[in-house]
Amino acid sequence: MWTGEGPRERRKTVIYREPFRRPPAVHVSISLWDMNTDAAIRAELVAEHVTEIGFDIVFRTWGDSRIARLRAAWLAIGELPFDDDWDDVD
Template sequence: MKTFQTHPIGIDQGEAVLFSEFGNGGDMWTGEGPRERRTEIRFKEGFRTPPVVQIGISLWDVDTTSALRAEVQAESITAEGFNAIFRTWSDTRIARIRVAWTAIGEVAHADDWNIS
């Protein structure tokens, strides 16, 4: 569990297309085996500390002739952003993926002291 002190809490959210490979024959659409895409996401404003990030698929365009195998994660979370990771494997064919994310964490307060 992530606990917060008495600082204000900020919530940021957004969506990002991680890839679209149907039109250009990219390996998410034409390949087999383990495949991965990483996209850097930047928060609109920085948090005081790394926030909690919830991420999920908001759009997927897939071939239905094989089993759907997919994983989406938020990795390398900092106060400024994170990496959205999509992975698939075997003979799954993915044309396009969009993710939606929400970040919740501490934000700076006007009364915070900056002691250097």
């Protein structure tokens, strides 16, 4: 993302170590960024396509922003499936 202008996007699929019972709440944050400061810094980091088994981290920038690198952190909080769940009890 160092070269080019206009809308740019990168995606990374994350698969959880263990699946959740239902899609969890996912929080993503920037833990490192290396950006050129000659232009405005424009950035968006979101979680998309959240499911029981994973999600996509999506980073977007636009305009003349120049990104050398970025590291994202994430946290998923939700209900885990357990063998002793009571779903099959009448």
